[in-house]
Amino acid sequence: MMLLRQIAISLLAAAAAAPALARAAEPSADEIVSRSLESFYYAGNDMRTKVQMKLINPQGKVREREMTMLRINLGAAGDQRYYIYFHGPTDVKGTSLLVWKYPVKEDDRWIFVPTLRLVKRIAADDKRSSFVGSDFTYEDVSGRDLSDETHALVRKESLGGRPTYVIESKPKAAVDYARRVSWIDAERWLPLKEEYFDVRNEALRTFTADKVEQTGKHWTITARTMKNLQSGHRTEVVFREVEYDVGLTQDIFTERYLRDAPSQWVR
Amino acid sequence: MPVVGKTISVSDYVIRINRVLHDDDPKFDAVPDTADTIAQYLFLFSMSAKPSDLDNVVDYPFEKANIWVQLKTWDAAAMQSVIDATAEYRRLHSTALDLKPAGIAYFNLVWNHEVLWDMVKGFLLALVVVLVILALDFGSLKWALVGYVPLLFTILLIYGVVGFAGKDFDMPISVLSSLSLGMAVDFSIHFISRLRQRLAETGADAGRDLSALKEALLWTAARPGKGIMRNAVLFAAAFSVMLFAPLTPYITVGAFIVSMMLMSALLTILYLPALIVLMRGWLFRTGRPK
Structure with a gap:
């Protein structure tokens, strides 16, 4: 009798404790992805960084781009503005790009062509199109919306010595990929690796965070690679001089500064 | 340009x-x-x-x-x-310029340069060799020349029509050309050897006795000739299927072989006997076996 009671109590306790433990240890997939988007794309109120981009074709030939990227967050809705100034290649120096990102609709994008002193609005009908000819899409640079995909927590595992949540996400509307698997750092919330698959479940692209550094209270991926597994083309990106909350103002992200780079921030 | x-x-x-x-x-x-x-x-x-x-x-x-x-x-x-x-x-201009020709025009160019002339040379050589082999086989250059006529006329007529129709001497035609030699000469060899066999069997003096020659010719045209015509019609009918092919080279091959078969058979059965009758004096005076 005694034994039976003990067993019953311990079973009861275990049953009561199990869900609570699980909740504490494992946030929902949506919570993980939401925190990841927050850390990856929305860190700070604003950000300034130098970006070095190498586009490498399958034959190993390289095109380089050197730019300054400024970002500002606007309000709780998730609107953001990006200002990108190209320092190189030297013959395109001064070319700059302005992106007004809205989570719920297509971006507004403008480009400045310095020799013509011309600001041109560019077609932005697809967030999945290539960002400045790289293997990153605009969405990879500025983030997708949590509700664009359904997310499921697959497992927890260690990746390169870091604890990660492995999340499988499937886009709700038809896009170029059918499935995405992300390894999200369980403490810093940055994606350390992402694999994209097409409808035939063949690997399309792989994202890897090659270097993660701390700037103030924010963790930043300072070296990353996106590899297109079908074309063999890849893009390597390095962030330098990363700064958060430097005090960027909204007026910088307008046509006026597109024509005339804000020298305080673009050096 | x-x-x-x-x-x-x-x-x-x-x-x-x-x-x-x-x-x-x-x-x-x-x-x-x-x-x-x-x-x-x-x-x-x-x-x-x-x-x-x-x-x-x-x-x-x-x-x-x-x-x-x-x-x-x-x-x-x-x-x-x-x-x-x-x-x-x-x-x-001393520039590092590299031209890489490709496509059908280039293929045709290479074809003309490299392949076509070899084909034509081979074809002409084959014509000569066929004549030599005929002469050896018949043991007579005269019979060889007479037997050569259906072949020569068939070839001339067909290529004449091809040229007249403005069709290029392209790959299917050039490949067929050598093949056609053998097919066109086949019937006349058959016809002549059977005729001479018949003349030898009946012991007719074809050189002087025209009616004996005519009798032998009629026999040859009626007996082995029937086989020749059947052979030709059968082949022509079979290859005529290719005329309905969707690909031009197939149609060319089909038309080529059909006309080749029918013409060489007709020339063998109709033209060859006429030639033999007309040239009987020259043919039978010498070079006659035995």
Whole structure:
């Protein structure tokens, strides 16, 4: 009798404790992805960084781009503005790009062509199109919306010595990929690796965070690679001089500064 | 050059971008003056929807450009004139220019140079060899020449029609040409050897006795000749199926073999006896076996 009671109590306790433990240890997939988007794309109120981009074709030939990227967050809705100034290649120096990102609709994008002193609005009908000819899409640079995909927590595992949540996400509307698997750092919330698959479940692209550094209270991926597994083309990106909350103002992200780079921030 | 239909190069892209950036004003259908402007245009293009389009006209580090030259025609002479013009340009300007011809016009050019003449030479050689073998087989050059006539006429007529219809001496025809020799000569060998066998059997003096010769000819035309006609009609009927093929080379092969079969059979049965009768004096006086 005694034994039976003990067993019953311990079973009861275990049953009561199990869900609570699980909740504490494992946030929902949506919570993980939401925190990841927050850390990856929305860190700070604003950000300034130098970006070095190498586009490498399958034959190993390289095109380089050197730019300054400024970002500002606007309000709780998730609107953001990006200002990108190209320092190189030297013959395109001064070319700059302005992106007004809205989570719920297509971006507004403008480009400045310095020799013509011309600001041109560019077609932005697809967030999945290539960002400045790289293997990153605009969405990879500025983030997708949590509700664009359904997310499921697959497992927890260690990746390169870091604890990660492995999340499988499937886009709700038809896009170029059918499935995405992300390894999200369980403490810093940055994606350390992402694999994209097409409808035939063949690997399309792989994202890897090659270097993660701390700037103030924010963790930043300072070296990353996106590899297109079908074309063999890849893009390597390095962030330098990363700064958060430097005090960027909204007026910088307008046509006026597109024509005339804000020298305080673009050096 | 009039034979060139279209060229595509990076300058076409630059011109197009220039015009588009100037609100589609036709005044700007030109390559801009400064290298920086061109660089910025191409940079702009590389941010557009399909930057890989540029890969067809420039290499990845923008060091080499590619000019596509498309010809209006498959004619080998057109290809030759482009190759010559490029060689001339290279002689006058010391640029690292490389021409890579490809496609049907180039294929035809190589075909003409390398293959066609060999085919024609082989064909002529085969004609001579067939005559020699006939002479050895019949033991008589005269009979060989007479037996050669259906072959020669068939070949001449068919190639005459081919030329008259304006059809090129292309691959199927040249491949068939050597093949056709054997087929066309087949019937006349058959006919002549059976005729001479018959004459020997009946012991007729064909040189003097015209009626005996006629009798032997009629027998040959009626007996082995029936087989020859059946053979020809059967082959022609079988190959005529190819006339309904969707591919032109098949139709060519079909038409070629059908006409070859029927003509060489008709020439053997009708023309050969007439020739033998007409030339009987010359044929039977000498060179007759035994």
